[in-house]
Amino acid sequence: MRLFRMIATPQKLAAKIALPLLVSLCHFNAAALEITPLDDGLYLHQSQKQVEGFGLVDANGLVVLNGKEAFVIDSPWTEEDAKALLEWAKARGISIKAVLATHWHDDRAGGFAVFEQAGIATVSSNLTQQLLRENHKTPATQTFGETRKAFLDGKVDVLFPGAGHTLDNLVVYLPDYKLLYGGCLIRALETRTMGYTEEGDVTAWPQSVAKVEQVFPDIVTVIPGHGAKGDASMLKHTRELAQKLLDKPR
Numbered sequence: 001m002r003l004f005r006m007i008a009t010p011q012k013l014a015a016k017i018a019l020p021l022l023v024s025l026c027h028f029n030a031a032a033l034e035i036t037p038l039d040d041g042l043y044l045h046q047s048q049k050q051v052e053g054f055g056l057v058d059a060n061g062l063v064v065l066n067g068k069e070a071f072v073i074d075s076p077w078t079e080e081d082a083k084a085l086l087e088w089a090k091a092r093g094i095s096i097k098a099v100l101a102t103h104w105h106d107d108r109a110g111g112f113a114v115f116e117q118a119g120i121a122t123v124s125s126n127l128t129q130q131l132l133r134e135n136h137k138t139p140a141t142q143t144f145g146e147t148r149k150a151f152l153d154g155k156v157d158v159l160f161p162g163a164g165h166t167l168d169n170l171v172v173y174l175p176d177y178k179l180l181y182g183g184c185l186i187r188a189l190e191t192r193t194m195g196y197t198e199e200g201d202v203t204a205w206p207q208s209v210a211k212v213e214q215v216f217p218d219i220v221t222v223i224p225g226h227g228a229k230g231d232a233s234m235l236k237h238t239r240e241l242a243q244k245l246l247d248k249p250r
Helices: 079-091 112-117 126-134 205-214 233-247
Strands: 004-006 028-030 034-038 040-050 055-066 067-073 095-100 119-125 142-144 148-151 155-159 172-173 179-183 221-225
Touching: 034 067, 034 079, 055 172, 055 221, 079 095, 079 112, 095 112, 112 119, 119 126, 119 155, 155 205, 179 233, 221 233
Parallel strands: 004 034, 067 095, 095 119, 119 142, 179 221
Antiparallel strands: 028 040, 034 040, 040 055, 055 067, 148 155, 155 172, 172 179
16 A cells, blocks of 8 residues: 655645644544655655644655655654655665654654664754653654754754744754755744744744844745745744734733
8 A cells, every 4th residue: 555645746835724733642643645856856745634623734844865865854743654754765765864853743753763663863952852751752863962963964954043833943954955944933924823832932933033044044945844835034924923922912
């Protein structure tokens, strides 16, 4: 049985509607993994879950190739979809070398156990590792303490800009594509709220996004953790949404 679907038209992504990120405890039921080519050597993977009260929610992640080796940015949401990603890679002769989680929630690290069982390194920041352990999730096999860390011969540039959606959220810049993978720190342009904020820091959020803009001034394309891809205006959009929430009378 084929567990993944290959999507040949990146335009389909723009039609997706983003929904707020929610706590992992209320997730259930996996949907088929979708894998979309974005550029030479770069793929978007999308997994879904039915979320109580919100319906079917998409989550984005990336597969970055270096020849026939791959670095995965964020696990698919479920173990079923993680297995589908392994099947997709195997069918193409691609060897997944590592999977990075940009924060500790299930839509980023939910498939860690599957990758580890396959002998693949799972990677997180020290803070993400701490939160994974505190919340009884599968921990990473490798961690790092730097606020900025390069992987895959410099093709993957990881930054901890400060708290926002969570206390540990990372972003990833791909200089070859001038692409920022914002994870759940960055809100899609079609969203009008900050989504789930109970385990984050809304006060720090605008400054954290501003840090991303400062460190990576050449961003052309942005992929958020949920929703459609866009351009660098997505960062301003996120800062404005966060400020609007902060300015709201309590």
